[in-house]
Amino acid sequence: MTDLKQTVLHSLHLELGAKMVGFAGYDMPVQYPLGVMKEHLHTRAAAGLFDVSHMGQILLHPKSGELADAALALETLVPVSILALKEDRQRYAIFTNADGGIMDDLMVANRGDHLLLVVNAACKDADLNHLKAHLSDSCVITPIENRALLALQGPAAETVLAPIAPVVTDMKFMDVATLDTDFGTLCISRSGYSGEDGFEISVEDLHADALARALLGHDACEPIGLGARDSLRLEAGLCLYGSDLDETTSPVEGALTWAIPKARRTGGDREGGFLGADRILLELENGPSRTRVGLRPQTRAPMRAGTVLYASQEATSPIGTVTSGAFGPTIEAPMSMGYVATEHAEIGTVIYGDVRGKRLPARVSNMPFHPASYKR
Amino acid sequence: MKFTEEHEWLRVEDDLVVVGITEHASTQLGEVVFVELPEEGTTVTKDQEVVVIESVKAASDILAPIDGEIVEVNEPLADEPGKVNEDPTGDAWFFKMKASDLSDLDEMMDEAAYNAFIG
Structure with a gap:
């Protein structure tokens, strides 16, 4: 337990009475005094705030200045269409390995002149090395070290966030926006891991505590720990990397074929061309x-x-x-x-x-x- | 009432030993979502696993605190496992035992000793 890292919100968790556990190398809140069951139900009924700052945020800038070059480069590592991802939109992707297994699952956002990747905490070092090993010729790869990540989930999420970031009322699922606020520049996506409407908010470390307190100041919003995060995502049918997906499971076995568009399949414009394509394309045709x-x-x-x-x-x-x-x-x-x-x-x-x-x-x-x- | 280091309480009623878990244990477990009770009539020995309870966090075994026969189980608990959190030392008893030797309880902790034990 001695070597666990802390997120910038660590002292806030303790102040809120969280029970802390080691998770992916971080000392994280597994529950608050409300308890797992009530935290889960509160998130579905109103709004829950999750500290997900342990996750990795990585920027990909194309060396050519053309975003399409970064998109095509990233497509060599994911069986997903990044080229078709429009500006200020986000989508789910999967890092495959040479054997067609899954190295990690992630979110990719198109932010105009660069891509923002959000990856799992336990995989972020390996992901960064993987990106550097394969994409260094075409992309500048920058891990973000000074930003926290908050997830605000639940039917009241928009109501809670709108006073701080009015733009959110115009956002739809998987939209991405960057805006200046009283809490510095926020990068917001309308997405999450609970099956509810909600947002993920990247905020500079120095504003993270104040932003979290402002959101928690709303009557509808309660802090939610990893325990409820797990039951929420499971009810939503969403995979936990390391449990439901790993280096031996392919995206086809993992029932993630919805994420693999025609363009990357056999006969598509950009057929294959990603790690493990032999196995994955074969499984797409013949079934896993x-x-x-x-x-x-x-x-x-x-x-x-x-x-x-x-x-x-x-x-x-x-x-x-x-x-x-x-x-x-x-x-x-x-x-x-x-x-x-x-x-x-x-x-x-x-x-x-x-x-x-x-x-x-x-x-x-x-x-x-x-x-x-x-x-x- | 007597207590074990496994956080069970034992109460003698009409020569039978009623067994449940302590408030401390139920708090530590978190919300209980499932209780599996033994068959009535089962003969058990001390430390044998007799009840399974699952909370939102994990599964735990409840061990027989003494040798004896399970003569009655608290059936309604299977349908309302949340009672283990609401009333652990009252309504949410797990089973009643006919003890092989009631004097086994003599060496067990009393409430003061148990409170000192959990600190």
Whole structure:
């Protein structure tokens, strides 16, 4: 515990009574006095503020001055269309490795003359090295070291943020804006990890504490820890890198094919040309041998990560494993996601999880478990 | 009431030992979302896992505090696991045991000793 890094909001978390845990090398709030369940429900009912400053923010500037050159360069590392990403828009992307596995998942924003990447905390050093190794010829790669990142999520998020940043009322899901405020220059995207409408706000370290306090000063806004962040994202069917996605899972197995546009697939304008394209394009055509699915356990017992899955009560060989599982406070039921052999992945299929030596039934289910309410 | 280092409380009622977890334990666990109770009639030995409780954070086992037979379980708890947080030392008892030797309770902590134990 001695070597844990702290975000710039560390003392605010302690002041708010947070229980802190080590996460991705940082000492982070897992919950506040409200508790995981109420923090989760509050976020869905009003607004929750999350410190996500442990995540990596990286700038890519094209050396040529032409943004398309940075976009095309980045496309060699992600099976996504960055060229089609319009100014002041953001989209989801995946860093693949040479074997077609996933190195990290990330957000990419087009900010006019450069791209802004937001990557996972646990992967940010590796991501930076990866970018430097592959893109140094065409891009200047700059990790942002002096900015915090706040996520404000929930149906009241716009109401809470608008007095500080009026532009947010005009933003739609995945829009990006940069503006000068009383809290310095903010880079805001209308996005998040809870399935709710909301924003992610990049703020200079020196203004982060004041901004967080201003947002928390609103009656609708409560601080929310990593515990509720996890149950919120799972209800929203969103993957946690390191649990649901890793270097062995491909984006096709991970059910992320929606992020791979026609242009990057076989026969497209910019077919392949990313790391691991051989495996990924083949899986797109033939289907993967295993698939990430949602699971609704049919009893009250949660099926947590590591639960081994079987086709029947009696079957001796497993068909898959749960990668995330918890109780969903909003759906008031347990929920899991995991990987199963593709022949068992059809919605409605009943399979069995080994929970403490008992085979308990779970139904393969659509995700999200709780419908998203993004502002389209 | 008697207490164990596993944060259980034991209360003798009509020659039966009623078992639950302490307020301290329920606070540490966080919101309880699932309780799995043993079968009535099960004979258990001390430290055997008899109850599983899952909170929003993790699964925990409750161990049999003494040797004996489980004669009654608190069935409604399975449908209302949140009671473990609301009333851990009252309504949210887990099971009643017929102790093999009631004098096993004599060596256990009383409330003052338990409060000192949790500091």
